[in-house]
Amino acid sequence: MDAGLDVNLLEGVIKKTIATVESSKRQIFEIAEHARREGHSINSELYEVRLQLADVINRVDELELNYRKARQKLVMVSRNFHDYTEDDIRVAYEEANQFQVELSIYRERENNLRRRRDDLERRLRNLHETIERAESLMTQIGVVLGYLTGDLSQVDQAIEAAKQHYLMGLKIIQAQEEERKRVAREIHDGPAQSLANVVLRTEIVEKMLQNERVLEAEMELRELKEMIRYSLSDVRQIIFDLRPMALDDLGLIPTLQKYIQTIEERTKINIDLVVFGKESQYNMDSSVKAGIFRLIQECLNNVHKHAKANFVQVKVEFTGEAVVLVVKDDGVGFKQEQQINVGSFGLLGMKERCKLLDGKMDIHSMPGEGTKVIFQIPLKV
Incomplete structure (x- = not known):
């Protein structure tokens, strides 16, 4: 009776432990999923910021060139003011001043976009680190659960067998967890990312069509077609690797x-x-x-x-x-x-x-x- 009672008590303790560990694993999974969703949102925003930054940099380069030309013209007019009317001098000054003001505005916009881009990239790196730590914790918890959920009806035999084979069992469970993590990562980094990118780029195509940019939309759709073809190839490769x-x-x-x-x-x-x-x-x-x-x-x-x-x-x-x-x-x-x-x-x-x-x-x-x-x-x- 005492031996049976001890086994039942041990079984109850282990069941409570399993429930706690499983709850912790779910919470870690939710943290990782939240980080992935936030990472997708940041990726989308980062894509838009980079597009805006590229446009602003091009505009800054253009304004700098125009401002230099306007300054040169103003210097020439100032040196030879006898050859120009007051209106010519005023127009040259206003033009140079207008380019200077607009250049200052766009430089400030460029600096703001660069700061926003750097902040988004830093947040994205932190999220990736959070996801990696969460995946590592889930792997470790999976190893623990693999042992805790064993057959408790033969505890004595399991303990005796574990003395001889516990290293082999640990390596097998670790291999299983690593394989699951590898497959999950391949799906996340491959087809899942591609599908997220497809959603984002379809939204861009919609905006192009709304603005009647048909040729650009057709080019984007051709690239989407190739992206989907590659994603399908990745899925088939993952299936082949599994079995x-x-x-x-x-x-x-x-x-x-x-x-x-x-x-x-x-x-x-x-x-x-x-x-x-x-x-x-x-x-x-x-x-x-x-x-x-x-x-x-x-x-x-x-x-x-x-x-x-x-x-x-x-x-x-x-x-x-x-x-x-x-x-x-x-x-x-x-x-x-x-x-x-x-x-x-x-x-x-x-x-x-x-x-x-x-x-x-x-x-x-x-x-x-x-x-x-x-x-x-x-x-x-």
Whole structure:
């Protein structure tokens, strides 16, 4: 009875803790969303201020040129006042004075717009920092919730298992949260920003049409069309990164071929895919195919981000009991001892994914001699 009571008491405490943490997470999310909405509003205002500032700067340049000409004319008239009538002298003076007054007004307007622009940019930077801090806090809270919402009916077994595997579990939850944050950021920075820009520019087109600026409106609509096309491409890329549906429909090798072709077009890196054996001879689990695809995907991402390579060779060999993967590039490489202390989340993710697939991973690299990564993944996990 006492043991059961203790478990129930522990369960109640944890449930209250979970409710508090979830409430905190919602509040942080609301803060981040409010910051995003305010950032969108500031972005719109900043766009208008920059347009106005550009017009005012052009007007200031024009007025400065006119004022210099008027001053030169006034000096010439003053020096040769015998050759000019009083009306000529008065007109020259009034013209120079008018340009001077108008120039002062526009310079003051330019200074005000510059101050407004700088203030908006500073506020926008602060909002971005707030959003980043909120996302970091939500990631940490997500890790905590991942542990708190475990199965409380087997607390003793969970504690014993946690003694042996808590680091692995923490890394998996962190990887999940980082992946969710990455997808959210890609959507926010890509399609969401593009759609917000589309809304803003459609409003500009409406104003152009109201002012009968048809040609400018047509040009703006053509740019909008291209922007929407790029946004659609970004959405498809995000969907593909989440889960390539072609893995189940076409298989591993055709999906890799399609992905490598996309990477080549995007990064201009020459990638050669070499396959030994036939995939169709082996009935691979869906999880194994997805794991192999993610390992190669992460390798190519690392090559693109860090290796500065021009050529990459990807080898896939199907043996009786395993799949051997080799990804070799001609990039800058790194010192062999850095493998132990490397802090790359991508490299850490590959090692953890390889462990989950019961596989082995080896890295060979030297400065200036490129990098070779070798995986050996069993066909049955």
